[in-house]
């Protein structure tokens with residue numbers, strides 16, 4: 001048995017202090033220790049993107065990161081982005097365009113889409129497709145997702161004018 005390790009970090013703006021097993025991954029830490037179950041776990045080996053979260057402003061696959069690696073970090077999950085209103089328009093666009101069905105991929109899709117829109121306010125459909133290519137959806141066929149992201153980008157640019 002390896003002794004638990006103390007970590008301190010911020011999650012969705014709140015300070016968290018915890019004792020974690022050294023091999024606990026970030027996805028399980030968020031879901032099981034902090035009960036932030038919006039972060040989903042699909043493949044558990046970095047392929048599907050369902051577990052995408054933000055760490056220090058970069059999106060990462062939380063199934064591939066250890067909880068202990070977030071010592072001192074700022075982590076944002078889908079709950080944080082949703083509660084802050086940062087992605088309300090994107091969520092509405094997903095809903096309005098049927099860009100989700102079972103919803104399993106949706107938190108990771110939204111995290112990845114918002115990451116793109118922050119970096120590239122006017123992405124082409126190809127750029128959207130490319131940026132989301134690491135997020136798998138088994139339901140929608142992707143077109144509706146691309147439509148929703150493109151519509152959000154257009155609307156944000158319109159309201160920024």
Ligand code: FES
Nearest residue numbers: 042043044049063
């Ligand atoms: S669960 Fe992390 S990439 Fe699939």
Ligand code: FES
Nearest residue numbers: 101105137138139
């Ligand atoms: S909506 Fe079901 S996996 Fe994407």
